[in-house]
Amino acid sequence: MKKKSKFKQTEIGEIPEDWEVKNINNICSKITSGGTPSRNKKEYWKEGKIPWLKTQELNDGRIYNSEEKITKLGLDNSSAKILPINTVLMAMYGATVGKLGILKIEATTNQAFCAMIVEQNEADYEFLFYFLLNIRNKIIGLATGAAQQNLNQDTIKNINLPCPFLEEQSAIAKILSDLDSKIELNQQMNKTLEAIGQAIFKRWFIDFEFPNKKGKPYKSSGGEMVDSELGKIPKGWIVGEFKDILKEIESGSRPKGGIDSNETEIPSIGAENINGIANHDYSKEKYISREFFDKMKQGIVKNNDVLMYKDGAKIGRISFFDYDYPHKKCAINEHVFILRSNEKLNQEYFYLWLDRPNITQSIINLNSNAAQPGINQTQVKKLPILIPNKDVLNKFQLVIKKVFHKIFENAKQNQNLSQIRDSLLPRLMSGKIRVPVEVRT
Numbered sequence: 001m002k003k004k005s006k007f008k009q010t011e012i013g014e015i016p017e018d019w020e021v022k023n024i025n026n027i028c029s030k031i032t033s034g035g036t037p038s039r040n041k042k043e044y045w046k047e048g049k050i051p052w053l054k055t056q057e058l059n060d061g062r063i064y065n066s067e068e069k070i071t072k073l074g075l076d077n078s079s080a081k082i083l084p085i086n087t088v089l090m091a092m093y094g095a096t097v098g099k100l101g102i103l104k105i106e107a108t109t110n111q112a113f114c115a116m117i118v119e120q121n122e123a124d125y126e127f128l129f130y131f132l133l134n135i136r137n138k139i140i141g142l143a144t145g146a147a148q149q150n151l152n153q154d155t156i157k158n159i160n161l162p163c164p165f166l167e168e169q170s171a172i173a174k175i176l177s178d179l180d181s182k183i184e185l186n187q188q189m190n191k192t193l194e195a196i197g198q199a200i201f202k203r204w205f206i207d208f209e210f211p212n213k214k215g216k217p218y219k220s221s222g223g224e225m226v227d228s229e230l231g232k233i234p235k236g237w238i239v240g241e242f243k244d245i246l247k248e249i250e251s252g253s254r255p256k257g258g259i260d261s262n263e264t265e266i267p268s269i270g271a272e273n274i275n276g277i278a279n280h281d282y283s284k285e286k287y288i289s290r291e292f293f294d295k296m297k298q299g300i301v302k303n304n305d306v307l308m309y310k311d312g313a314k315i316g317r318i319s320f321f322d323y324d325y326p327h328k329k330c331a332i333n334e335h336v337f338i339l340r341s342n343e344k345l346n347q348e349y350f351y352l353w354l355d356r357p358n359i360t361q362s363i364i365n366l367n368s369n370a371a372q373p374g375i376n377q378t379q380v381k382k383l384p385i386l387i388p389n390k391d392v393l394n395k396f397q398l399v400i401k402k403v404f405h406k407i408f409e410n411a412k413q414n415q416n417l418s419q420i421r422d423s424l425l426p427r428l429m430s431g432k433i434r435v436p437v438e439v440r441t
Contacts, residue, residue: 005434015162016431025157027123028116033092033153034109035079037070044074051107052080055091058099060133060283061180063089066107080108086125088116090132090139092151098140102129114156124166126173131161134429162429167437172428175435179421186410186417190278193410197403200396201352208234210392229384236389243381245350247342251310252299252332259286266293267330269301274309274319274336277351277404278411280326282418288331299332304347306339306354307332308363311374316363320351323408326415337380344387348400353385 005016012021025031034053037044048069057067070080083103091099093112102125109115118125132139139159143149163169204210208225209217219225224235233239242249254268265287272284293300301307301321309317312335332338341350353359366379388396427433 005431007431010162012160012162014430016164016434018164019431020163021160022123022163023158023160024116024128027118027128027161027163028157029119030115030117031153031157032081032083032115032117033079033111034081034083034113034115036110037074037078037080041074041077044071044077045069047071048074050075050082051105053089053101053107053109053113055093055096055099055110055112058089058091058096058101060100061102061184062104063101063107064104066105070108075108079111082106082108083115084117086118088118088125088129088132090114090116090151090156092153092156094148094150097143097149097151098136100129100132100136102126114151114153116156121166123163124169124173126177127169128161130173130176130425131429134425135159162431164431165437168435171435171437175428176421176425179417179424183414183417183421186414190407190410193403193407194277197352197400197407198355200399200403201349204392204396205349205353205386205388210396230386233386234388238387239384240344240387241381242339242383242385245341245344245385245387246339246381248338248340249377249380250298250338251334251336252296252338254286254288254333255292259288262287265289267327268333269307269319269330269336270333271309271312271314271317271335273326274307274314274317276318276355277320278325278407279319280411282326282415286333293329293331296331299336299338301327301330301332301338302340304340306341306347306351308337308339308354308380309335310337310376310380311335311372313373315367315373315375316360318351318354320347320404322404323412325408325411337377339380344390345385346393346397348397348404349388349393352400359383 007014008017010021048071050070050072051066052068052070053063053066057063083106085103085106087103089101089103089109091097091112092114116128118128139151140149142155143151208219208223212218212221212223218234225232226235228239230239259268268286268288270286273280303322303324305321307319307321309315339350341347362383363375366375367373424433428435
């Protein structure tokens with residue numbers, strides 16, 4: 001690290017005396033937005049190959065794909081425009097206002113984006129991205145509107161930022177980017193591991209090719225199959241209902257009149273964080289007081305718990321908590337079920353049984369006609385489930401626990417890396433920590 005810097009007072013506060021203050025407009029070759037081709041014109045969307053982004057897809061990181069694609073015709077007949085790789089994106093409207101991303105593909109966007117194309121000789125695009133991430137709350141404070149918060153391009157263009165020499169910008173960005181790259185690598189590894197877990201489950205409990213006593217695939221080696229309401233299943237297995245395998249099913253609560261947002265209190269898990277295995281979003285964390293938590297008689301999360309979202313827009317979505325991740329101590333709110341199996345099943349099998357599109361759809365169908373979608377304990381207990389024999393389940397658990405353990409290990413490492421990044425971010429951006437330019441090489 002460099003010797004201690006001298007600071008000067010500027011319109012944005014104290015910055016190192018060898019830094020400058022510029023506004024975003026000064027460092028960008030272009031600041032623009034996008035557009036939405038008419039949904040009434042199928043030819044603008046059907047078999048489209050041009051990535052088209054919505055602000056809901058911003059992840060405060062790198063963007064490699066889009067949920068939707070448009071055609072060349074759609075591009076030519078709308079205000080959408082192709083943006084280059086390394087464009088910095090910010091959401092300007094509504095619930096996603098202030099969310100950020102960096103394009104790693106050429107793509108188009110809708111009109112709710114501010115797209116900043118950085119002039120390479122003026123600034124480092126990653127430095128701009130991390131600067132905006134660091135002052136996000138201040139930016140959101142600039143948003144206007146009663147019904148929903150909105151930013152506009154002029155507001156964003158005129159935001160001032162501290163600018164070291166370009167080489168130092170790049171050195172600062174590299175430190176933060178390297179941390180994000182490791183986080184991203186772990187996330188990709190976890191996606192692969194989860195796919196492996198699902199493939200093993202399918203091989204054993206859908207295709208019935210689990211190892212027989214001789215270590216050969218059961219079904220294709222002539223293993224005896226019998227009829228059931230779920231179709232042919234191995235002899236000795238049974239089809240039951242959730243009530244047969246559930247030891248506990250319970251929900252939690254949050255205090256009326258709101259929740260405590262103090263991070264020294266107890267995390268309260270709601271729909272915002274029922275999202276698969278080890279995918280906890282700490283930025284969406286909500287809390288309850290310790291006093292309220294201590295009085296809760298149910299809804300306290302333990303290791304090895306399966307959680308299910310029981311009402312609202314994402315009914316049937318599930319999570320699996322283990323190895324003190326995401327917290328050693330937390331609870332659920334009234335919109336979530338904790339599901340704990342008895343000795344007939346293990347929780348890993350239970351989670352993977354639930355983590356299939358057809359099962360999710362069957363849960364949604366339980367209350368598809370209601371104005372407010374939701375399911376109750378009675379309905380859940382009637383859901384069918386395949387109950388394999390204990391020997392196969394035990395062997396499966398030995399295999400799958402290793403996969404799950406690695407997933408949680410990666411997630412906990414990412415939690416630590418994120419904390420390091422978030423701690424460094426304001427200090428690097430303010431010049432309180434100086435970085436030698438050699439870091440970039």
